[in-house]
Amino acid sequence: MSEYVEHSADNQGEHHDEHPGYGTFIRVWVALLILTGCLVGASHLGQTYAVWGLLTLTPLKAGLVFYYFMHLRYEGPLFKVVVLVTLGTLLIFFALLFSDVAFR
């Protein structure tokens, strides 16, 4: 397929200024494995540790995948805002549900 591709300078520039190498992602993967190990370990220590592990380590793992593997770190502010607005919306629904449950 031969085609002439036209790029505007800012179209490329916003994203691909710096390409991270293999090492960055392998280090993130190692961190994810360690965090998984901590999560499993915490779940063996008792209910309180398990819940705290769930509430802290899991979002941390998800954050690492979003930030590095999904390249959010290398994107402009728009993508981050889109994700944060979504998470904020879910949090509001969560809070509304539990404010209802708590005061029955």
Add this chain to the structure above:
Amino acid sequence: MSGHVHRDDFGSRLGMWLFLVTEMVLFGGLFIGYSYMRFKYPAEFHHGGSELNATLGVINTLVLLTSSLTVVLAIVAIQRAQKKLAMAFLSSTLVLGVTFLVIKSFEWAAKFHHGLYPNSAHLATLPPGEQVFFGLYFTMTGLHGLHVIAGLSVLGVMLWWVATDRIRQDRYIHLENGGLYWHLVDVIWIFLLPLFYLAA
């Protein structure tokens, strides 16, 4: 066609992210439902979780995390015009994704063998809280499994396109977007592991 193709990689990625956001809301709703039910039936969820095979859940987590790594490494390889390496990484992802599904099928088969499947006679004899637990378990891991199948299909096409040079060093937005989808599937599993398999 004038041979003059407009291309907007930024717009493509934004479109993909907007789609992923709807996926986050879809699973987010289920997670919120889960948290309310767990709040309502803590003992039953604890008991339900003890029926699940935590080892298989953890192994599948390692499988998916590694498959996510190989997708992102395939993108690095494409950026460096290392086509064969990119194909090797993508193939690894496909193998790992299929491995995930095989492990999952063994796990579900064991549940079915014990009479635990949606609408089963045995399930109806369990306390309501456990019925809810297994209902959510099959719904959420099942919906996630469908996403794994969809992701594998997409990445299979990406491998084909890398092989045929449709994806190459100067044009790999499709691979990036396919990878984004696969990573989201990985993120959802990151939450499913502690919510179900480590719930006991």
